[in-house]
Amino acid sequence: MFFMFITAAVLAEVCSALPLSGSIYIWAAESAGPKYARFFGFIVAWWSTTAWSTFVAGNCQTTANYIVSQLAIWEVDFPGGVGNGNIQWRTLIWGVSEAMLILSIVINYLPPKWYSGIFRFSLGLMLVDFFLCVIWFPIAANNSYGLRTAKEVFTTTYNGTGAPAGWNWILSFLFTAGTLTGFDASGHIAEETKNASVIAGRGILWSAIATGVLGFATTILFLFCTPDLETVFALNAPQPFVQIYALALGKRASIFMTILAVLGLIMNTSIAVVAASRLIFAVARDGVLPLSSWLGRVDEQGQPRNAVTLIFGFAALLLCTILPSQVAFTSLVSAGGVPTIAAYALIAGLRLFCTPNVFKTSHFYLGKFRKPMYAAAALFNVLIVAVLVSPYFFPVTADTFNFAPVIFGAVTIFGVLSWWFTPKEKWLRQEQIEQALRYTEGTRIE
Template sequence: MIFMFITAVVLAEICSALPLSGSIYIWAAESAGPKYARFVGFIVAWWACTAWMTFTASNCQATANYIVSQMAVWNVNFPGGVGNDNIQWRALIWGISELMLLLSVAMNYLPPRLYSFIFKFSVGLMMLDFFLCLIWLPIGVSKTYGFRSAKDVFTMTYNGTGAPPAWNWILSFLFTAGTLTGFDASGHIAEETMNASVVAAKGILSSAIATGVLGFATTILFLFCTPDLDTVFSLNAPQPFVQIYALALGKKASIFMTIIAVLGLIMNSTVAIVASSRLVFAVARDGVLPLSRWVGCVDSKGQPRNAVTVIYIFAALLLCTILPSQVAFTSLVSAGAVPTIAAYGLIPLLRLTMTPNHFQSSHFRLGKYAKPFYVCAALFNALIFAVDISPFYFPVTANTFNFAIVIFIAITIFAVLSWYFIPEEKWLRREQVLRAMDASEGQEEH
């Protein structure tokens, strides 16, 4: 939580000075200084677009997993059996995932005035889910299989990875890393936000703090409420928590909790598409993507509808990889967090080494804490990056190899090739960089 907050503060500082759509790649480019801005901008633009668009697909599959897990609760027989080795099962997951994607994308075509309602409804659902888990779940556990002891919760470890004990413990970050990313989203819609230099930056901080505090409470709660390991490992649903709800609250109650989770995930995907479409729009507007002129257009209400369509097509095609191989899809989406974490670490590193005294116009200046915060954020995100590209099981075989690093390297190579072959007058010209930096510095003088 502490290092997550530090990273958010570092991003908020530069967001306040540069509240632009496309945010994170612009922040990285400006942090690198005029000489290397264009090169860094290309790389982080590719990283960010890949991360946000793959997140949409993975979130839709996560939603499908909640739905089909009810089949395990009610012992529904599925032709060929429940499991990723069954093509019929993978086809079911794929079909539901595509439907969830379609629902989330459709809401992004609604009039902009409804977005506020969507955001508030999404937050309301998440808080309802949180409080039900905080109140109802412990009551149910106390009346059924009982709580785990404090000794189990705070001292027990289990090595199911085959990694050395220390690295096995570090690998726990693999599953929390998903909540350590995404708080840059408010920066992506900065150009549609009033008083963005304050509000967008504050959004980064508040979302990180809310996620950290509530996520910590939820983690401790779930550790106390999780059944013994033998029971946990016997659960065969794609989303085992649906079965845990059934064990603690009853089968019918698990349906209600599943509905809340599914609605929350649909809204989560919808909000993610809002943020990612603004990122894709900004990159296209600046000329780096194929069909940039079309993708970078907005409708009569100023909404990047074409960018939303691009994200839908990309995510829909990505979900199709579920059909031939669940491993292929998992490898693709597991790489989604890697580029974001890399960008989170690169920006403070560049601020520390290349532009330590720039962006003084920020409303969230770090002052004397700047350099220590840059060091902490860079090192922490380097650790999370290492976890995300690490093998998850040892010894490593072809079946257990983590392809996230291969995908990340491929994305970076495409970025470098784009930087090399796309003429400077097409995207992120040097004078653009200098003008942006001058503007951010000039705000303070004004």
């Protein structure tokens, strides 16, 4: 929480100075200064578009896991059994995931005036889920299988990875990093935000703080309410919490909690599509991606519908990798977090070494604390990248190999090749870079 709050503050500082759609690659370019702006702009453009498009597919499979886990609760005799080794089971998860994707995309085709209501409804669902978890769940768990003691919660360790004890502990960041990320989304819709230099930056900062504080409270609560390890590891559903809800609340009550989670995840995915489509639109508008002339168009309501369609196609194809191999899909999804965290580290590092004294007109200027905060954000996010590309099980075999570094490397190569072959006058021209820097030192972009 501490280091990701610092990271959010660094991004809010840059966002306030440059509140543009597709912001994160612009932030990287301008943070690098005029000499290296184009190079790092291309790299982060490819990183961020890959990451956000992959998030959408990952969210859809997460939603599907909640739904199909009800089969395990009601002990439905599924042909071939429940498990990723069964092609029929993987086909079921794939089909449900694709259906969740379609629902999320349809929401993005609605009139933009509805988005505010969708965002509020999503927030309301999450708050209802949170309060039920902190009130109903612990009472029910205490009355059923009982709460764990403070000693069990804070001193029990378990090494299921085969890694050395120290790295096994570090690997716990794998899961928290997946939660405390993506707060740059506020910047991607900055051009559709009133008073963007204030509101977009505030959105980055407060979304990270709210996620961290509420996520910490929820994590501690779940540690007290989770059954003993033998019971947990005996659960066979893709989403174990559905079974934990059933153990604590009862089978029928678990259906309600599942519906609540599914609705929240569909809304969450639709919001991810909003952020991703604006990012892809902005990158395409600047001519970086293939099919840029088509992706860079907007409809009569000013919405990047073509970019939404591309995300649908990309996510639908990505979900198809579930069919031949769940390991392949998991690797693709896990690779989605790497470019985002890498971009956070890169922007902080560029601010520290290349442009530590610019963006002083930002509403979130970090002042005398900026250099220590840049260093802290850069170093911590590099550590998180190392966790995300690390093997998750030791010794490493073909079945447990983490393809995230391979995919991340390939995307980076695409970025370098785009930078090399794209003419300088076509994207991020020198005068554009210098003009943007002058804006950050003088007139703010509202």
